[in-house]
Amino acid sequence: MSDVNLITLSEADLGKVQMFCGHSPTYRRGYEAKMEWMQARLREGMRYTLLQVRGHNAGMIEYVPGEYAWRGVSAKGYLFIHCFWVIGRNRGKGYGRQLLEACLEDARGMDGVAVMVSKAHWLPTPKLFLKNGFELADHADPSFDLLVRRLNPQAPLPRFKRAASKIPPGLTLYHSDQCPYTQNVPEITARVGEQLKLPVNIIRVDSARAAQKVPCAYGTLAYFYNGNFLTHRPTGTEKLLELINSINKTK
Numbered sequence: 716m717s718d719v720n721l722i723t724l725s726e727a728d729l730g731k732v733q734m735f736c737g738h739s740p741t742y743r744r745g746y747e748a749k750m751e752w753m754q755a756r757l758r759e760g761m762r763y764t765l766l767q768v769r770g771h772n773a774g775m776i777e778y779v780p781g782e783y784a785w786r787g788v789s790a791k792g793y794l795f796i797h798c799f800w801v802i803g804r805n806r807g808k809g810y811g812r813q814l815l816e817a818c819l820e821d822a823r824g825m826d827g828v829a830v831m832v833s834k835a836h837w838l839p840t841p842k843l844f845l846k847n848g849f850e851l852a853d854h855a856d857p858s859f860d861l862l863v864r865r866l867n868p869q870a871p872l873p874r875f876k877r878a879a880s881k882i883p884p885g886l887t888l889y890h891s892d893q894c895p896y897t898q899n900v901p902e903i904t905a906r907v908g909e910q911l912k913l914p915v916n917i918i919r920v921d922s923a924r925a926a927q928k929v930p931c932a933y934g935t936l937a938y939f940y941n942g943n944f945l946t947h948r949p950t951g952t953e954k955l956l957e958l959i960n961s962i963n964k965t966k
Contacts (some may be wrong), residue, residue, distance in 0.1 A: 737895025
């Protein structure tokens with residue numbers, strides 16, 4: 716038996732095979748919500764593949780048919796990578812390339828594979844993809860690039876959608892169950908709004924269509940203050956207050 720194995724999860728595996736993210740007791744609520752979210756996504760064609768080294772999770776990749784992407788993209792005909800992660804101590808051993816090659820193999824007969832990247836934290840970085848034949852297709856503020864590996868040279872490039880959703884006044888949070896690490900963000904947002912006596916709008920993103928309409932290309936998590944984008948990363952109380960204060964100082 717090889718020391719390195721790729722395991723693609725099925726509905727029957729949920730709750731039996733430990734996923735890569737959020738499986739500690741700290742994120743139990745978010746982990747359980749992610750499993751429910753995954754059950755519906757697997758029925759839409761999502762693939763969630765673990766890379767295990769000697770029986771331990773070392774990396775993962777999550778991707779979907781482009782029309783079901785939970786990001787603000789138009790990528791029909793492509794596979795779209797949501798998440799891509801290799802644990803630090805396992806980097807530099809070719810594991811990331813193995814995961815990517817598995818995705819490219821699944822994309823045979825399609826237009827290609829697309830991924831949203833950023834040099835900032837919380838998204839895949841561009842380096843591995845650019846080394847493996849991906850090209851820049853589009854850019855969205857504040858720091859998002861859309862990369863693509865076209866398998867059909869005649870296919871149109873995927874693009875970011877420019878969502879025109881009206882953002883309510885006050886403190887607004889868009890959130891979903893895609894990531895276990897976001898389990899506490901609604902409560903934190905509500906608490907900060909109460910502290911600052913702000914109207915608070917908690918908007919649960921519950922479908923790919925809804926995610927593609929969020930006025931931030933990340934789609935599944937975004938904070939806004941009076942229409943101003945704050946961040947797309949899970950944010951604690953003090954940091955959220957700091958981001959709001961920075962907006963107020965510029966007014």
